[in-house]
Amino acid sequence: MSMLKDPSVKYRPFPQVPLPDRQWPSRTITKAPRWLSTDLRDGNQSLIDPMGAEKKNRFFDLLVKVGLKEIEIGFPAAGATEFDFIRALVDSGRIPEDVLVQVLTQSRDDLIKTSFESLAGVHAAIVHVYNAVSPLWRQVVFGMERSQIKDIAINGAKQLRDNAARFPQTKWHFEYSPETFSTAELDFSLECCEAVMDVLRPTPEHPIILNLPATVEAATPNVYADQIEYFCRNLPNRDSAVISLHTHNDRGTGVAAAELGLMAGADRVEGCLFGNGERTGNCCLVTVGLNLYTQGVDPELDFSDIDEVIQTVEYCNQLPVHPRHPYGGDLVFTAFSGSHQDAIKKGFAAQEQRNDPLWAVPYLPIDPADLGRSYEAVIRVNSQSGKGGFAWVIEQDQGLKLPKRMQAHFSRHVQELADQLGRELHAGDIWDVFRKVYRLDEPQHFQLLDYHEMRSPDGSRIFAGKIGVGGKAQSVSGRGNGLISSIVATLKESFDVALEVRDYSEHALGKGSDARAAAYVECVTADGRTVWGVGIDEDVATASVRAVLSAANAASL
Numbered sequence: 001m002s003m004l005k006d007p008s009v010k011y012r013p014f015p016q017v018p019l020p021d022r023q024w025p026s027r028t029i030t031k032a033p034r035w036l037s038t039d040l041r042d043g044n045q046s047l048i049d050p051m052g053a054e055k056k057n058r059f060f061d062l063l064v065k066v067g068l069k070e071i072e073i074g075f076p077a078a079g080a081t082e083f084d085f086i087r088a089l090v091d092s093g094r095i096p097e098d099v100l101v102q103v104l105t106q107s108r109d110d111l112i113k114t115s116f117e118s119l120a121g122v123h124a125a126i127v128h129v130y131n132a133v134s135p136l137w138r139q140v141v142f143g144m145e146r147s148q149i150k151d152i153a154i155n156g157a158k159q160l161r162d163n164a165a166r167f168p169q170t171k172w173h174f175e176y177s178p179e180t181f182s183t184a185e186l187d188f189s190l191e192c193c194e195a196v197m198d199v200l201r202p203t204p205e206h207p208i209i210l211n212l213p214a215t216v217e218a219a220t221p222n223v224y225a226d227q228i229e230y231f232c233r234n235l236p237n238r239d240s241a242v243i244s245l246h247t248h249n250d251r252g253t254g255v256a257a258a259e260l261g262l263m264a265g266a267d268r269v270e271g272c273l274f275g276n277g278e279r280t281g282n283c284c285l286v287t288v289g290l291n292l293y294t295q296g297v298d299p300e301l302d303f304s305d306i307d308e309v310i311q312t313v314e315y316c317n318q319l320p321v322h323p324r325h326p327y328g329g330d331l332v333f334t335a336f337s338g339s340h341q342d343a344i345k346k347g348f349a350a351q352e353q354r355n356d357p358l359w360a361v362p363y364l365p366i367d368p369a370d371l372g373r374s375y376e377a378v379i380r381v382n383s384q385s386g387k388g389g390f391a392w393v394i395e396q397d398q399g400l401k402l403p404k405r406m407q408a409h410f411s412r413h414v415q416e417l418a419d420q421l422g423r424e425l426h427a428g429d430i431w432d433v434f435r436k437v438y439r440l441d442e443p444q445h446f447q448l449l450d451y452h453e454m455r456s457p458d459g460s461r462i463f464a465g466k467i468g469v470g471g472k473a474q475s476v477s478g479r480g481n482g483l484i485s486s487i488v489a490t491l492k493e494s495f496d497v498a499l500e501v502r503d504y505s506e507h508a509l510g511k512g513s514d515a516r517a518a519a520y521v522e523c524v525t526a527d528g529r530t531v532w533g534v535g536i537d538e539d540v541a542t543a544s545v546r547a548v549l550s551a552a553n554a555a556s557l
């Protein structure tokens, strides 16, 4: 615990960027950036147990499948595991022609040399050199002046140039990161980048990648966007550089910083799937990509089977994807609470009715089906749920579309059980309560044994059949305007059970020749009680007879 009375005195607010005419706030992102996955490098170096070759290969294949065209595959000078994996990948011929692999190295001669050797023979690749440029790192890590730090960058660039010449069969691309860019003086970052460009002489046809990292996220994302816009506006030969973003998530705004950075003029985003990476992670490529998607911009990344992506990422990283992680988390398309469930259920119905391709369902910013998720888990039931919730579950599970007032009637039984169990209710729990409340399995007082329906010359209907009463069969009949009223009349005449039908509905259960029917009836008894009946049968007329008898059974309780 801090000994200071006010520990916040240890910290200082981050200074603003002098950019009063900033343009980025009024821009929008209209196309996908270039993406680079650094899962196999920044992601890997932050793992408790870094990946071995088997996991790295599996992750690489996933990244290719998702559509990544630039993949940082490691830090070759880190050791044999990294070097050998990279060499084997190059030698295997498994790097698709349209995929650029990238490796990272400190700006040190021996490490740069090793990095090129790891890639010898590859058709094309990016070699990425970095050195930290901000004051704290200059003072604490390197103990160097600005000019010495710039010399490290210049020397790294020369090494890139000279090592590339050793392997002329490869199309080399260069990336330079003024590491800790977001906490450095902008004029000094520009100075280092310009010095590197002076050595490498990029052109618009063969540009250099200048990657501007928020190595440690230290300010609100608008400050990062200002830094990016400032950098882009003040870099000579801007058209000979691809401006790349590499944000971390220390303040929880790594994704926002990347998005605002794109608005500020950047061309490329580095990150990891589900935001793995040092400390709080890198910016999450799934989130930035799907955020674009939900704005109608094709991210050119394929997350249509998000569960497969999660499975592989969790296996390779040995880290779980948080259940609330945007787009991918297990719970992100699930509503437990009543008002959300109600709105989602209505939203699905309205969407179906509108039959237009534009997605507009309350509380669901994206169609789960676009990510390969089903609608079943969209609504789950616990004590926070409402009638819309369990009605959805029962419809998805059993196909029953309960009438609105019946939902309200059933609701208190579900609520009671949820409170009593103190846990989520699964579809089976809800179906059990339903069968119990509407007596679907129990021996009935009135039981339908056999019936037929006749039409009399005056147009009225006659119900005639056998009903089991307390175990004994009784022949009965009654007349009405239709089937329902004739069975109601039968109940009155034969058993003195008076029911006034207030509401009736029916629907098919399932489709095709196997379809059954469900019928629901709401009745008022002679003593003013409201009772519900449910009937399910292969035949719709029989389902309605069963529903009325079910209501009679409720009335006789």
Ligand SMILES: CC(=O)SCCNC(=O)CCNC(=O)[C@H](O)C(C)(C)COP(=O)(O)OP(=O)(O)OC[C@H]1O[C@@H](n2cnc3c(N)ncnc32)[C@H](O)[C@@H]1OP(=O)(O)O
Residues within 6 Å of the ligand: 042, 045, 075, 077, 078, 079, 104, 105, 106, 107, 108, 111, 130, 131, 132, 141, 142, 152, 179, 215, 278
């Ligand atoms: C922000 C980032 O994520 S950067 C990427 C970080 N990733 C990794 O570090 C993973 C792989 N790294 C490694 O395996 C090891 O660090 C190695 C093999 C690269 C180097 O190991 P070592 O030679 O033992 O050095 P060590 O890791 O302690 O690095 C510190 C030295 O490198 C220097 N250094 C650090 N970064 C750089 C750089 N970008 N350019 C030049 N020198 C650098 C430091 O000043 C320090 O020098 P000193 O020993 O003279 O004080």
Ligand SMILES: CC(C)C(=O)C(=O)O
Residues within 6 Å of the ligand: 042, 104, 130, 177, 179, 180, 211, 213, 214, 215, 216, 246, 248
């Ligand atoms: C090497 C650089 C790009 C980095 O990983 C960082 O600054 O976070």
